[in-house]
Amino acid sequence: MEHKTPSTGDGDAGEVRGEEPAVTLDARVGRIVRQTLADQVYGDLKELLLSGRAAPGERFTLRGLAAAIGTSAMPVREAVSRLVAENALEVLPNRAVRVPLMSRARFAELRLIRTSLEGLAAATAAREATDDEIAEVIRCERAFAAERDKKKPDGAAAMRHNKDLHFALYRAAHLPTLMGMIEGLWLQIGPVLNLDFRAGPERVRQGEAHLHHAQLVAALKARDSDAARDALVADIWSAGDFILSRDVLPD
Template sequence: MPLGLDALETVPVHEQVYRQLTRALMAGRIPPGRKLTSRKVAAELGCSDMPVRAALARLQSLRALEALPNGSMILPRMDRARFADLMAARVTCEGRAAELAAGAASEAHLRAIRQAGAALTQAALDQDIDSYLEQNYEFKFLVHRASGSDALIFLIETLWLQVGPFLRQFGGRFEGALSGILEIDYHEELAAALSRGDAAAAGDAMRRDIAAGAAFLLAHGEFEDAP
């Protein structure tokens, strides 16, 4: 007779390392210009060097990291043209994902989206940039996963790996009051549209949210312009 035990975790270590690093990048926990070495990352994660090297190489192939001559990796600094291009691609891909989610999200998924939206608002009111970036990531990827499109999710993740670290600049651009970001935030409108099953309104709210954030940072962010 079965004992009712849960199956053991079978995800390879290199995949676990990759997932942790991608989450940290997309949630803005690692700033542009930060150097990463396999030795230091392995020490922090408590694993050997090999799976970290594999994960870093994978991130390099997705343009999230660049290799330095000494073998370490660095998060590329952001220039204005690259940022504008990445955010325009986000508008297209994430707007479509929101449209698909409007017709596919279950009630449980919608409830999770509303809860993440409330946490996002609270993080802004609390002036907590770390929590805000984490909740922004959580909210938007709940929407994207509800779309049911693996192809779109892959494209969106690739874009977020490159742009996520730069979004940390929101933290210092509202004259000391991060709550000001709610004036260019459309997540409540997006959650409401999803609850109604209104695909057009959901796509529009997502596109406006990303475009407004892009316009703000293009006007106020600090870029390393390409020569």
């Protein structure tokens, strides 16, 4: 394989809009986005985990992934080591790398941490969100509800709308580090969440989720941070109960 140039953007970054006054060109070009191959692979793997297309316990091989993606093993190594650092992947003592198994204890711990962190984000968002951001949350909530009310609801789509709703909310807290940590948590529970959504009759759960979402939206409109936290914690907790009640988790 020949030496590839590291993909410095698609070239359409400096689109000229023409009717600008002719002071300088500098203000009219968009900032270039640097994307290393490792970043791309990292994003791909992240998406793979978040969307549940990788099952807990599944094994990876660096060379295999590299061949599948079409690069050398090097960018994959870096991406994997990042994901290992955030517990989204793990390396076994035998040096094999896999997506971590989820024990009941680990799931319970993650749920506990999530209530703490995502509750904090929800409470802050109720105080700090702009009206536009609240509107965006409501839009996501509507999309989720619409999917639920369909004759033949698509579990994966509902899942995606649920995720969008949550992250629109967290983004509205304007706390970037907290946001990143929450993303890390979702990366860890992603595999089991989606695995579950794929399999079971989740109708009852969806109903309950919708109730909590409605409470959340009401709390946001009222700028009531305690109510927002409570609604979100209830949502996380009941979703966790649903997973734990079905006996898919080892230990």
